[in-house]
Amino acid sequence: MTTKTYFTPGPAQLYPTAQAHLQQALELQIPSISHRSRQFQAIYQQCFEALKALLHIPADFAVLFTGSATEIWERIILNCSERGSFHLVNGAFSEKFYEVAAQLKHNPIKQEAALGEGFDPAEVIEVLRLCDTAEIVGLTHNETSAGVSMPEAHLHQIAAACPEKLTFVDMVSSAPYPRLDYGLIDSAYFSVQKGFGLPAGLGVWIVGPRCLAKAQQIAQSGKPMGALTLMDLWKNFEKFQTPATPNVLAIYLLGKVAEDMLRQGIDHIRQDIEQKAKALYDYLGSSSIMQPFVRNEAVRSQTVVVADLDIAQSKIMERLQRKGFVVGTGYKEYKEKHLRIANFPATTWADIENLIKEFKKVE
Amino acid sequence: MTTKTYFTPGPAQLYPTAQAHLQQALELQIPSISHRSRQFQAIYQQCFEALKALLHIPADFAVLFTGSATEIWERIILNCSERGSFHLVNGAFSEKFYEVAAQLKHNPIKQEAALGEGFDPAEVIEVLRLCDTAEIVGLTHNETSAGVSMPEAHLHQIAAACPEKLTFVDMVSSAPYPRLDYGLIDSAYFSVQKGFGLPAGLGVWIVGPRCLAKAQQIAQSGKPMGALTLMDLWKNFEKFQTPATPNVLAIYLLGKVAEDMLRQGIDHIRQDIEQKAKALYDYLGSSSIMQPFVRNEAVRSQTVVVADLDIAQSKIMERLQRKGFVVGTGYKEYKEKHLRIANFPATTWADIENLIKEFKKVE
Numbered sequence: 001m002t003t004k005t006y007f008t009p010g011p012a013q014l015y016p017t018a019q020a021h022l023q024q025a026l027e028l029q030i031p032s033i034s035h036r037s038r039q040f041q042a043i044y045q046q047c048f049e050a051l052k053a054l055l056h057i058p059a060d061f062a063v064l065f066t067g068s069a070t071e072i073w074e075r076i077i078l079n080c081s082e083r084g085s086f087h088l089v090n091g092a093f094s095e096k097f098y099e100v101a102a103q104l105k106h107n108p109i110k111q112e113a114a115l116g117e118g119f120d121p122a123e124v125i126e127v128l129r130l131c132d133t134a135e136i137v138g139l140t141h142n143e144t145s146a147g148v149s150m151p152e153a154h155l156h157q158i159a160a161a162c163p164e165k166l167t168f169v170d171m172v173s174s175a176p177y178p179r180l181d182y183g184l185i186d187s188a189y190f191s192v193q194k195g196f197g198l199p200a201g202l203g204v205w206i207v208g209p210r211c212l213a214k215a216q217q218i219a220q221s222g223k224p225m226g227a228l229t230l231m232d233l234w235k236n237f238e239k240f241q242t243p244a245t246p247n248v249l250a251i252y253l254l255g256k257v258a259e260d261m262l263r264q265g266i267d268h269i270r271q272d273i274e275q276k277a278k279a280l281y282d283y284l285g286s287s288s289i290m291q292p293f294v295r296n297e298a299v300r301s302q303t304v305v306v307a308d309l310d311i312a313q314s315k316i317m318e319r320l321q322r323k324g325f326v327v328g329t330g331y332k333e334y335k336e337k338h339l340r341i342a343n344f345p346a347t348t349w350a351d352i353e354n355l356i357k358e359f360k361k362v363e
Numbered sequence: 364m365t366t367k368t369y370f371t372p373g374p375a376q377l378y379p380t381a382q383a384h385l386q387q388a389l390e391l392q393i394p395s396i397s398h399r400s401r402q403f404q405a406i407y408q409q410c411f412e413a414l415k416a417l418l419h420i421p422a423d424f425a426v427l428f429t430g431s432a433t434e435i436w437e438r439i440i441l442n443c444s445e446r447g448s449f450h451l452v453n454g455a456f457s458e459k460f461y462e463v464a465a466q467l468k469h470n471p472i473k474q475e476a477a478l479g480e481g482f483d484p485a486e487v488i489e490v491l492r493l494c495d496t497a498e499i500v501g502l503t504h505n506e507t508s509a510g511v512s513m514p515e516a517h518l519h520q521i522a523a524a525c526p527e528k529l530t531f532v533d534m535v536s537s538a539p540y541p542r543l544d545y546g547l548i549d550s551a552y553f554s555v556q557k558g559f560g561l562p563a564g565l566g567v568w569i570v571g572p573r574c575l576a577k578a579q580q581i582a583q584s585g586k587p588m589g590a591l592t593l594m595d596l597w598k599n600f601e602k603f604q605t606p607a608t609p610n611v612l613a614i615y616l617l618g619k620v621a622e623d624m625l626r627q628g629i630d631h632i633r634q635d636i637e638q639k640a641k642a643l644y645d646y647l648g649s650s651s652i653m654q655p656f657v658r659n660e661a662v663r664s665q666t667v668v669v670a671d672l673d674i675a676q677s678k679i680m681e682r683l684q685r686k687g688f689v690v691g692t693g694y695k696e697y698k699e700k701h702l703r704i705a706n707f708p709a710t711t712w713a714d715i716e717n718l719i720k721e722f723k724k725v726e
Contacts, residue, residue, distance in 0.1 A: 105585075
């Protein structure tokens with residue numbers, strides 16, 4: 001059996017050190033330790049400190065753990081929005097956050113862009129000014145279904161224009177790449193099976209004191225806020241614990257991988273991602289069999305590159321399969337029309353070069 | 364570093380084959396596969412079939428996956444109870460289900476017993492007859508905090524007496540031990556870090572068609588039912604998928620361990636648990652330093668044995684520590700007064716004999 005190389009946008013290729021950390025975790029019997037033990041508290045704290053340094057999280061923010069990003073969407077709506085929410089929707093995942101709010105009957109409003117397109121922040125700000133009921137703003141740094149990214153400057157510009165609202169950034173398929181200013185952004189979240197290259201089963205919720213204050217205010221109204229409130233999660237975080245048994249192994253692995261990334265340097269990781277993305281987009285720009293799906297260069301994702309195919313997908317897939325390369329197919333209606341190529345930290349320069357080489361052989 | 368033996372009631376000792384399956388999963392690159400792939404569907408199906416055979420689940424039931432048992436409590440209340448719920452509470456974990464319902468403002472009613480005590484099913488049935496608003500009944504097969512179990516016959520007797528209500532059984536810290544009659548019980552659930560001896564991070568929800576029908580009925584009223592409804596989960600289950608990215612690795616491991624348990628035979632596993640429990644309770648009955656916390660033999664847990672200490676806990680802990688034996692401390696106010704000893708399938712006869720030998724040395 002040959003080892004495959006995964007270019008899929010999540011679950012994705014494991015981070016190069018992940019397997020060794022997993023072996024170490026088994027030797028240390030991490031899966032058997034109590035989540036009420038000092039040993040677990042030390043694991044949580046190490047993970048928190050490493051993420052804080054890696055992602056430039058302020059000292060008064062919490063890092064909370066859930067089962068998935070879907071659970072985070074639910075917790076955000078139930079804990080931080082009372083009268084309504086506002087969502088920028090330009091693909092399946094930003095739409096899902098909107099749908100969660102709709103499902104919870106929390107009066108969400110959405111501004112939409114076509115798949116493959118981004119938003120003009122000035123226009124967004126104009127619309128937002130009319131949305132009195134929206135107490136929270138849901139922005140997506142990287143829309144995984146379309147390969148569209150919102151530049152950090154735009155995220156910050158929008159957040160700065162509505163300081164009375166809470167701004168949440170979905171960086172599920174881009175963390176640790178974006179450098180967010182948590183003086184403007186109130187909260188961001190991701191899951192570990194994407195950029196951190198770990199097995200799925202852990203959502204990570206970075207959350208600031210303004211979100212906690214809002215949740216405390218909503219609690220006073222006596223409204224149902226779900227089984228685990230932000231207050232519960234935060235109170236436990238303060239002693240590096242969790243209200244329910246968490247995915248201890250995943251927290252351990254995340255802490256270790258975040259530490260490895262710190263050792264590499266986040267600037268180095270960012271540059272590396274950008275260089276690999278450039279190589280991919282350069283190829284797409286000159287290829288005779290595929291082209292970049294996202295036309296506007298300014299909003300092209302650095303971490304999930306989407307190719308629009310001019311030939312049958314099967315022709316490419318057959319060749320990649322022989323090499324053991326696994327790329328993502330398109331999302332929903334684009335299933336057979338697109339390739340989605342993850343460009344996470346786990347993917348090496350050589351991987352990208354080899355992938356492009358195979359594409360060229362099909363031309 | 365010496366290898367420890369965990370007698371803790373969850374997270375617990377890994378099942379003997381867990382580590383080899385984890386190695387195999389890494390070789391097969393299971394953490395990187397797509398949760399929309401046929402390979403994942405086959406993993407889900409294998410896990411479902413193995414659990415169905417092991418736990419005697421009827422063909423028209425679904426097995427759904429969540430991040431934790433806490434999430435299952437939330438999903439049960441939001442999806443299956445409209446006017447109210449009824450809970451038997453005799454410890455911290457049965458209380459938590461009640462609290463989730465209270466938190467969600469779903470009008471829960473509880474009947475309580477003191478810690479260490481069980482319930483008389485005839486009395487429960489009498490009370491239940493008066494609870495018109497309760498549409499669901501929450502029963503706990505094994506109350507982990509106190510080491511009290513409700514015999515299967517009592518669970519079935521209560522369920523049979525209120526066929527108009529839906530009966531849910533918490534077997535978090537006893538599965539796969541109890542043999543439930545799903546002709547009477549509508550749903551049961553557990554998490555994998557207890558009896559199945561796997562890393563934490565997966566809740567397993569066994570759920571029957573009457574629960575689905577109830578959820579469909581509630582949906583028609585337009586009431587908020589959370590981010591993931593039972594309909595979403597069930598519809599995805601029918602094609603062996605999940606609405607959000609699940610803990611793929613944990614599902615793979617659970618399927619493999621369930622298969623190993625089937626090979627051993629569930630009757631053999633049950634007998635083995637009962638013999639080990641008998642050895643522990645026999646010792647407690649004759650010991651000069653501890654005694655069984657649960658006085659009524661009929662409701663003593665077979666999977667979590669709680670000892671009430673007559674000497675300082677530290678004296679015992681010091682000796683166990685030297686041997687690398689880790690037992691659970693008591694729950695909350697009993698933290699230093701109790702030992703909680705998990706007697707899951709992963710614990711061998713030799714482990715139990717050696718543990719008792721150490722206890723005897725302290726006498």
